[in-house]
Amino acid sequence: MSKRSKRRGDGYDGEKWAPATGLPRSADACRLLPRYRTGDRKLVAGRDLFSIGETNTSVFNLLSGWVAIYTLLEDGRRQIVHFALPGAVMGMPTSKDAQASHGAEALTDVIVSVIPDTVLAASSRDDPGMAMRLAGTLARDTSMAYDHMTSIGRRTARERVAHLLLELFTRYRAQWPGERIEEMTIPLTQEQIGDATGLTYVHVNRVLGALRKEGIVHFHYRRLRILDPDRLIEVAGVDPQTAMSWFQR
């Protein structure tokens, strides 16, 4: 586990492959609260930011890196329910001293700002806009969860994988506004893609193989290259209209 951190970097090394002349969205642009009200914390890839069963008294605001939100079943089956990118808010309590029903694992080295519940509550009093911004973020999370759920429940393996890659690609791209990147590093193994799509890694591998042979996408050792965006959109079963709006965002 500890070794992985060295290998993976901070998730920004996609720049090596498709140099983005623009700058990624700055950490401060991702902040829910002003810097002086929060403490920042670094975390190495592979570590849990928080784990299932913990009772957190803080909310986490991701400033840089990738985090996987996951749940576990008793026998070890695992589902990744969300990939958090910079700007995300994680660990919102669902009730007073509730145990977290999901965990959060750093996929890359990560920086989060730690916001104690008390600070959050206080801030919402001084700054009414903040709570509504937070609500907006949470509404988007719910909406993304609904999309992801639809994928898992109703799409074929092929569609699911294509949809996930497309989603990650567009969300990643949104971090470098105005850039045209068709190659990026996704800090995921095929097993993690399986955990996110509800498939086994063996089957993910077969699907990826097929998509590669067809010249649609190439994914290999965490490197993603989109070979044919239009066909990817088609396979993912996304309305082209909608997809284009993602690219413009």
Place this chain on the structure above:
Amino acid sequence: MSKRSKRRGDGYDGEKWAPATGLPRSADACRLLPRYRTGDRKLVAGRDLFSIGETNTSVFNLLSGWVAIYTLLEDGRRQIVHFALPGAVMGMPTSKDAQASHGAEALTDVIVSVIPDTVLAASSRDDPGMAMRLAGTLARDTSMAYDHMTSIGRRTARERVAHLLLELFTRYRAQWPGERIEEMTIPLTQEQIGDATGLTYVHVNRVLGALRKEGIVHFHYRRLRILDPDRLIEVAGVDPQTAMSWFQR
């Protein structure tokens, strides 16, 4: 569609089967905003409260009845992502004039309070606590979505169905605090259970048949009877500890 409304009632007719001497949580207890700031609206079962693609300028706060939140794929595949019960907030915009990516169908006759975005924004300024309460509700929605997703992605058909029935049962029961109900009306067809679990209705039927034969639950024509709660919890693959806490809530 129009006929369904007459047959189904308002979702409270479970009382006929397992008379609850207590009263259901009153509509006003479900309100996000005080009555005078909102307009209430009635809706007949089978109708959409809002549909996919619409650009809503209001948020809906469910006061009574059941609503299914669903998404559709182009070819008609449907996924029910959430069952909203009284107290739920629906239709939160994910960005400025975004089109709704999911729809909301009344499963029973329904009463909602309609809160224009402008009122919501204004209220958050006067009443800072409201926005945080809203954030809490949304955080719970996200968390439920994550659980549901885990079910669909990683559980077997049998586990999924058991889990859903258990969830609906406990959430329903929570509306009559202190009551002991083991029989209730769930305003769902087997097809809708399939849409929620990512299964076909044929397979849902077989699973329900098995659970009935084994004396665990009996579900037939919208009537749910829990025959063996402990075994249901076991089949659902829920930690008994956690399950018990649901019952106490």
Place this chain on the structure above:
DNA sequence: CGTTGGATTGAGTCAACTCAAGGATCGTGG
């Protein structure tokens, strides 16, 4: 009592899974 949504059951198929054995790639330490 007829009509119409549901629910049920059987037979056959297939997408995704399991089990199992290599092969490739990466980071490390000699």
Place this chain on the structure above:
DNA sequence: CCACGATCCTTGAGTTGACTCAATCCAACG
């Protein structure tokens, strides 16, 4: 700079859970 160990990826063969297609059957309502 090379060799090693640890992940990670790839591929084959056989199995199975859930699906499709296609009839009925039943319950509720008018």
